[in-house]
Every structure is written in C-alpha cells, then in structure tokens.
Amino acid sequence: MDAEHRESLEAGTSPDLSAEDRALGMDQPISRRDFMNGMAYTAAALAAQGALPWSRAGATSLPSSSPLSSTGLTGQTDKANGIMHAVRDGLLKPTAGASTGEVFDLVVVGAGISGLAAAHEFRRLNPAARILLLDPLADVGGHASRNEFQVGGKTLIGYGGSQSLQTPSYFSPAVRGVLSSVGIEPKKFEGYYDGAWYDKRGLGAGIYFSRAVYGQAATVRETDTAAGWVNKTPLNAQAKRDLIELIDAPRDYLKGLSTAEKRARLAQTTYREFLLKLAKVDPQLVTYFQDSTREYFGSGIDVVSALDAWANGNPGFEGMNLGDQPDAAMSPSGRLIATDPDEYIYHFPDGNASVARLLVRSLIPASLPGKTMEDSVRARLNYGQLDVKGKPVRIRLNSTAVRVRHLGSPATARQVEVTYADAAGMHSVVAGRVVLACWHRVIPYLTAELGEAQIRALRDQVKVPLVYTNVVLRNFEALSRLKLSGVTSPGHFWIGAEIDFPVSMGGYSFAQKASDPVILHLRRIPGGKPGDEAREQFNTGRAELTRLTFADYERQTRNLLGGALSGAGFDPARDIAAITVNRWAHGYAYEYMRPDDAFWPGGPLPITAARRGWGRIAIANSDSGAYAYAHSAIDQGVRAARELLGVTAGPAISDFPGPPRTKLDFFKR
Template sequence: MDSDQAGPLPASSTEDRDLGMTRRIARRDFLNGMAVTAAAVAVQGLMPWSRASAGGAGAPPGGDYPPAQANAVVGQTPASNAVMHALRDGMLTPGAGASTGEQFDVVVVGAGISGLAAAHEYRRVHPAARVLILDPLADVGGHASRNEFRVGGRTLIGYGGSQSLQTPSYFSPAVTALLGSVGIEPQKFEGYYDGEWYDRRGLSGGVYFDPRVWGRAATVIETEKAADWVQHTPLSAQAKSDLIELTDAPRDYLPGRTAAQKRDLLADTTYRDFLLNIAGADPQLVTYFQDSTREYYGSGIDKVGTLDAWANGNPGLGGMALGDQPDRHNSPSGRLLMTDPDDYIYHFPDGNASVARALVRSLIPPAVARGDMAALAINKLNYAQLDRPGHPVKIRLESSAVRVRHLGPPETARSVEVTYARGGSLHSVVAGHVVLACWHRVIPYITQELPQAQVAALRDQVKVPLVYTNVAIRNWRFFKNLGLSAVTAPGSFWIGADLDFPVSMGTYHFAQTPDDPIVLHLRRIPGGPPEQDVRDQFNTGRAELMTLTFADYERETRRLLNGALGSGGFDAGRDIAAITVNRWAHGYAYEYMRPADTFWPGGPLPIQAARQGWGRIAIANADSGAYAYAHSAIDQGVRAVRELLGTSGPAISDFPGPPQDKLKFFGE
C-alpha cells in the first residue's frame, strides 16, 4: 500500500443501492462528454458549449449561479482547460483574433486572488485606470471558490479551495494594508470563530480504518496517549507497539550525534526512510502515515523530509533533542525554526472566496452589496455586473488568454496585444500593461518573447493537484453519537472528513444542535509511486483527475462516511443532501522542500528567474512566491504592478514563506 494512494474501487449494484447511489438526484458530470482533443474545434465556434460572446453583459457564466452547482464536479473542468490543452498540444496556433475595439490601461490574466490584488494595486496608483481581467473559469476567485447548498430551509456555505487567511502576524505591511482597504480586519474573526464549539460538545478527532486496506473496519477516537487508543486499531501487534513508542516515548534514534548533525541528516531523509531505516518501525506504519503530509506539502511521506513531517505533527522526533519544533503552517522547507503565533481561526464560511469578493467589490462596486465582513459572506455576487459596457473595470470569465505580445520591440513598445478565446472564437484587445497572474507553466505557451533560461525556470513550478469535496448532510447526530469532529482515513481514497469550521457571521449561523444541517469537508491529493520525482508525482495525480467522474467521487464519499460513521447511525442514502466536488487538477503552488530540492533554502531559487518581467509585462501568482497561501498571492500581485509602474508602497514579503526577519535557519 505504500507505493501510491488508493484509487477508486470497483462498484457493485448491491453496494450502490446500499450507499444511496440509486436515489434520484440531479447529477451533473462535467468530466464526461468532452474529449480534450475537441478543444481546437471549440475555438472555431463549433462546439455546443461555445455560447459566450466576446464581452459585455449577458447571462452569468457557468449557469444561473456558479456557487450553487451541487451534485457536480466544478472548478477546473475539461471545458475550462480545453483551450489551453489545445494550445499545449499544438492543436491551436492563435493569430491576432478579431479586435473587440477595446483598449485598457492594464490587462490581468487570471482572476484569482493574485490577479485581483494586482488590479487593486494598479487602481490604487491610477484610480481611473481601465482594467480587464481574463479567466478561463466560470467563477471569479480562482482556487478561492465558494459552494452553497440549500438544506432544510437553510443556506449552507462551504469553501471549495483556498481555505483561510493564515497567520496574520506574518502578513507583510502591503497585505495588511490591502485587506484593510477592502474591509477585511482579521482580528474580527476572534468574534466570528467559535473556538470552543467542539470542546463544548465533547468532540475530538478520530481515525477510520477501511476494511479494504486494514482487513477490518474500525473507527477509533484519538486521545492524548497513543497507548489508550492504538490497541483498538486493526494494526499488527508490532505496528501497534511501534506507533505507541513513536508517539508516547520516542527514543533518540541517532545517538552520538549533535543536534545540528541530526537536523542536517533528517532534513535530507524522507519520513518514510526515517520510519523504516532510522526508527526501524514496522512497514505497516508507512501505509498508516503515507498521506499524513499531503495537506500541507502536497506529497506523501515518501517525498517529504523528516523535519517537515515533524513540523506537520508526525511523531518520533520528540526524544532526539533537536530543539524547538518547527511549525507546519509556516515552514515549507522543514529547515526553519519558528512558532506560529496565531490560532487557526481566520476563516470566512466560504474560505478565501470572500477575500476575492471583497476585491471584486472594490473594483466593481455594483457586483457585491456594500457592508461589513459579514456582508461579504452572506450576499450573493451579481455576475451580470462583472463585464458591463462602460464600466472601467471588467472581469471576463470563461476567457482563456492564448497570446500576449508587445506591439513592437519589448524595450520600446508602448502597448501589448492580448488575444483570448471566448465563445468559440478568438478576440484581441490592446493594453498599456499586462500582468500575467496565471500559472507559471502557462506563460511559455502564451508568449514567445522569453529566453529559454526563463522558460525552464517557469516550468519548474508544477501545481499540486487536489480535490476538495463538500457534503451537505441533513444533521450531524452521528458525529455527536461517536464523539467525533473529524476522521482521517489512512490508506483510503479520501484523506479524511471534517465538520466545517464553526464560523458565524451576521445572519449566517453555524450549526448549533445535532439536528441542524452542516457541511462536511473531504480532501484528496493524488500522487504517484515513490520512484517518481516529486513533480512527476503531481503529473500522475493530475492524470487521475482527468479519468474520474462525479459518480466515482460520490461513491467513494458514501463509502467513507458509511464506514466511518455508520456505527453512530449514519446512512448515506438518507442523510446526504448534496455533494459538490471541487476539482483542481492544477491546484496549489508547489513549495520547495528537502530532500527533493537541493537548492533550497540556499538558492538560487527558480522563482527568482521565473518571475522577471519584461517590457510592459509583469508576472504574478502564488507560483512567483513558491508559497501556496493567500497572503503570498497578494504580495506577488502587488510586486508585479510596482515593477510595471516603478512605484512603491507598504513593504511586501518577497520570500517563499514568512518574512525573513521571522526566520532562523537550522545550523546557523
């Protein structure tokens, strides 16, 4: 089991009936019915989904209201990726396209948080600037995605991607200033987030052992001492003994070495090798811990260094006199010594989708109702306002930039032409500046103006694939019955399932009684076998996402919840109201880590060469910081605009991680 993650298991008609798969729901499978190779035809306007015009008002893209697309796979679908896949595969050679006649001061490619922050910074410097933001998705915000459900007469809100404003103490002055200017004050989450919600209800985390992996099913509540709960698991006797030792009484597994020598060795030793070759643990624990690091590092323990795993909370290091434990949220390398000073509470009900909506409101005031932070979470986005004629700022969704070129030599050109595909046709606009707030790996496909060394650096950033699934359930009595707030599922398809964050804002109230409906959050971050390079593992995981249907995800969701919660009375066929699968084949920015990246942290870093602007074009996106957090995306958007305009302002953090003055490298 340690060679890869579990994939979807075959279904039977009997099992599907028991899981509730046969019940009548309006399933919408956006993964089927379109071959990627059809993209070139789509660009010529011959595909039935090619319905959008070049620009201007019209029906909201992506259906009546994109956040409410339940019982479907949303996010990066074949439709949103089709144009870029055609460009990548040589099936589309874009010309100039038909001019829309529009001219802008700046065109921003990418409507995620970094692109929105770049537009905001440009307008801060030039308040009357004409701005166009292009994005291939059907919703604004990129990975900062919102899901809505209607259950039992109540609206439930969930996050489909970018999760929280993490560690405001590490925000740069530029990030703090930008958030404040759009009405976001992180300290207010101290009132919105109910930090005692779980404790008051006697809920804690647990582990579900899938019988297909472990031989028998078990749901076990974790307690402070492993000896009190590990005995109830289906682990082998030796694995139980080793897990108890690693957790409760770890030894010094590297006797005779100094702390610095140990840290240097462990930084370049994967946690898998630590378990097997240094701690001498039973191989069953490799399966048990394999996916434990994926949520923070994108990779399993076969690629994550032992110090990073320690920062993640993995056991076994407490008896080795290594010094203070690094923090998992702010230590992308595992070679940084620090403590996270902030609680993990800075979360809107829709995650950072409300941050994106705040930026949209600052750029296009009619799109989001005025009000405080609660208004951002509660009110709907008016999609019809995003691309209105006559408005100085336009956000054009379902629009894929396919060519960006200076009109003349980059060093002397006065404008840039941007060609994009929309509505099955190619269109072009002219801008004084361009910010490429898209993925680094896209950039070499849409411009031919870069040297090969920079192209190679841009291609180093490979996005982490991930799936965030939100499940609206009619009540959470079974969690209460079991005393659970969350379960991990080692070796299983899903990493685990959690009750949503207990956040109430304004008239939006989080569940209070076990009879209230609630949202569950499930995660999958697919990878590849240990013999693959870490970046190749991401490509393997991405390939998986292209083959799975909504029914595959739904079936695995029902299997997990029935198995983990069935003893508490859960019945998937009865208790699930709706499921939304947020599919991010190109998910979060890759964060450098040892032992995979030998240049880290000393450098030079690929991002330093990759993000260099030229002429009237600058590069943003969280890729430019190699740091998958909202504040990094904001910093990079602000940096890109300041490079274009030659302006200054509140300081940014231009380091992949927390500000450098917060860091102390091991070994110094």
C-alpha cells in the first residue's frame, strides 16, 4: 500500500474503493500497521552497485520510547531484510567498514530469544564479560514480538509471533535455570490463565464455511460428536457421511497389518493419500482438511505423513489399533516421548515477547523497570538504555551483520572481526568470541571460513513463512451471541480466528464483559503447489507473503470476520478498531517430517553438522534444534555459550528435536 493510499484510508476516504470494499470497511479510519510491499525497497535502493539501502535521507533514529504502538513497519520488513538480500544477490559486497574502536568479549549476531539466552549464559559463566548483540529489527526478541493497542481508553496487549512456553514438562534443566534466573515461574500461569473463561460464557469452537469455497456460507458450532454438527454444514452428502465416520466411528483402514506395519505404512503415506486411498473419502474432505496440519508443521496434508497427522489430532485413526500412545513421537535416541502432557496455558499477554524482555532486563537492568515477571507486563522498555557507551552489555538494533571473520587462522586467532551495516553505513567491531544466533541459511553469506559439507547442512533449514494478524474488536458481542470463541475456516485465506488467551497478570486484565474490546488472532502459513516438497512450498509461500500488500491482508480479514459473524449482527466496517499484520517471511524453524525427510527420526540429522562451531565462533538459533519452540532456542543459546568457553558442566540441555507439534488445547476450544 503506497503512502498516499494509506493516508487516505486513515482519513476515512478512498474514492477508488469498490462498493464491496466500502461495505467491508476498507475506508474506515482505524489503526492500521502495515509493511512496505514486495521487494521494491531493496530493488530501488540497490539499483546500482555500491548504492546502499541506508541512505541518510531515509534513516530513522531509534526511539527512546516503545515502537510497539507506532504505525509503520512491523515484523521482518523489507527494510530490515534488504541489506542481507543485497548481500545474497551480490549487489552489496561487505568490506571491513569503519572501525568503531570497540572491543567486546562476545558479539552475538541476533537478539532473538536464542541470542539473548546465549548472552545470558555467557555472562553467567563470565560475569565481567563485555557483550554486544546486533539485530536488524527495530525491536528485541526476533519472532517474539509484542503488539499494543489503545481502544476505548484501555490498553490491549497481544502477541505478534512466538506464542507460548509450550509443555514445561519438556524443559531441560538449563531452560528451567534460565527462566528462573529472570523471574519466570511457569506454575504461576495456572492462576493467571482463566481456564474457565470460555465455559463461563458458553463459548466453543466453530467452523466457517465460505461461499467462495463451498458454494454456500455457514458458521457451525462444533459439538462433542460430529453427528451433532456436520449435517449443518454445506458439505455434500457423501462428504458429510465420510466426515462423521472419520470422527465418530473410524474403521481399521489397514486391517490385517500389525501395529508396527501400520505405523510404518502411515509414516510413508501423506494424510491426503490416507484420506483418498485408504479411507476413500469424498474429495471435498481434502479441501476441508488441507490446512489442518499447517499450523504445527508449516505444511498441508499433501506433505505431512498420516502418522504425523495422527499425532496432530487429525481424525481417522481410532479404529486402527496403533498403540497405547496415540500422541507419541520417537526421538533420535529411540525414546518414546508423550506429546503435550501439559495444558496450553503458559502464556504472557504478549506471548514470548515477555521472555525476551525479561532476558533483556537481566542483561541491562536499566532498560526495563521492576523485578518480577508480573511487573514486566505493563512496564515500558526503555530503548534508549539498550546501547549505552560504557555499559557491560549493549544491544544495537537496526544493525545487520554482513561479515564475520577471524583475524588470522581460525585455529589460532585470538579475535574475530564483525562488520555490520546500519543507517550510517558499514562498521566493524572486534570480539574475543562470536555467537551466530541468526538463521542457518544466512551464515554462509557472512563468512568464507566454512566447508561445503557444512554449508549444505546449513542450507537444509528453510524457514516457514507465516503471518500473525491481531484484530481488535470494539466488543465481542457477536461472538457471544453465536457462543463462539473463534472459528477455523477451511479453504479460506486465513486458517482461522480466535479470541486471544484469557490471561490477566501484573495489573493487566483480560476482557470480562461482551461489551469489552478484545483481540482476535488470525493466522496464515502460505504454501505452494500441493505435492511440492515442503521446503519448496515454503519458498513459494514466502514469495506470496512479500507480494501481498497490507490492503490485501485487511480485505481478507474483513471478509473472514464479516462472513463468519454475519449472523450475529457483526459489521466489519463498524466493529473493527485496529489491525496489525505481523509478517514473518522467515518465520519458524523447519521441523523434520516424514515422508520427505528419510533420515528422520533415526538420523544422522543435518543440524548436527550445521551447528558445528569453529575457532572462536559458535552457532545458536532455533534452526540448530530444528524445533520451533522457545525452550529449544534457549537450549541452543546455552549450548553455544558453553562451547565457546569450553564448559562441559552445568544444567543439562536438550540437543535434539522434540516431538512433532500436535493439536493444541488452545485451538480445541
């Protein structure tokens, strides 16, 4: 969306909008936060060799107050990604840059949760260490992003990325130690999360069938049995019968095989193939289930195996005698791990952004007032305190590392030079040690010191693109009338929309009355052509994500909510107060999947070769664990810090991918 059109929307005008857009409220003066479209920023800025994407004319200073509620760019913007895209495309050749004269004991490339955890562990082991963290984004935390809104005199806080501390039972001693040291006590969420909030209001999960996909629009509230709701849907008659069977009374679709043989067969069969070739359901159910695995694996049922779909909670397996642990996965060591033994309640109002903020507080106490996890919720992060000369730990935002090299042979060098680019040009600092807490695929562009085998292993990780959109409703009266906590929307642009987590803590109170404003969370994980390998689909989805404008996302948002809630008097032109689109072109770490990854789970795993450090450089990020969870990011950060210092003792870490994602309690409402 260009600046002129954005301004006209903010002003409540836009003569070029269609009647349909006006009915959806595309001309309403709401709070909009969007992205620069496509790759135009990088292309224009780097039209000629040597032209830099950080000209003084376009530079913006880091605010001393929070950027969280300002309009403009959010997430991984083209501006933030543009420098490394230019390096990747050969349009920018990194040089040493002007030396800042700074010397640090540790430089961390990346100020996400893994980078912050690495700095935290390094400083625990070496309290006098001088540390610099560099990050291209305008905020700390990486994907752990916080959104704030002012609506009706109330402050609403939402999450724009990394969502929750999932399954504390899986946390390693190292993760527990890090969280405890910054004041996070997971057990307290049992009091902060209102588990009865939905039941007290009679709210449950619903499904929205759009007219464009099913020929007839309908919003249906789920009941305990499929027979109680499926016949109210616009599915065709055979699809209804097949769906009821799959959910309520599935047959043994591999009758005659042993349990082990069934598991092996399902591991080599996609869920799409399971539906069509084994269960022999109506093809309309392929459309219905296509995106059902996407939130947890990043891919649709054309890629995810039937065995993983079973662990994900997809129906059709209860009659197949697959064993006593239907929610179990095998670790590389051969140990069975039960999936999600804990309730899905360990959530700050801003998701894992609070984990990042508390790590920052531990490193730079002056940046965030308070001493507890509760008082951090409403506290304002002072960005002016992040990079203060003379302080032992500094975080330099809007700064993209472009080159890392040992000053001498990696085997004998005593220092590493790190070059980064910011609004003023290229600069170099010197470090005793370096942690690369950036994405795996970036690392080969930063250094010429790696062998081809490690480069191939690093490139195996392809980030899952995702879009997390927060929509503030002036009230949730329409949802209350429909008795819905949210909807999934099979076949629609958005996977679904749900009321945010009912968490009240630290003086922050979740909505209580239907007349209160509330945040709805919408998700999209764009993919590619069904049947393509998962990594290729992620690349195709990333291209879509960067091509679409904010107006495209807004239109689809209003279309979903206007359609799903229309039966309760919801008016998208009147009832939407704000929209923030958090677009992550390079989102979550890729988790190994059957049947594409033949090496999983037995190994050897590409991450083992990829994350190997060299000289005075170590690698830490969620890619290093091939596991897109905050506790894995912390484990990898701790591991990297210990590697650099040659420390083998200390609380144990988990260094293998965990079980596959499963259907979360949060989305079962």
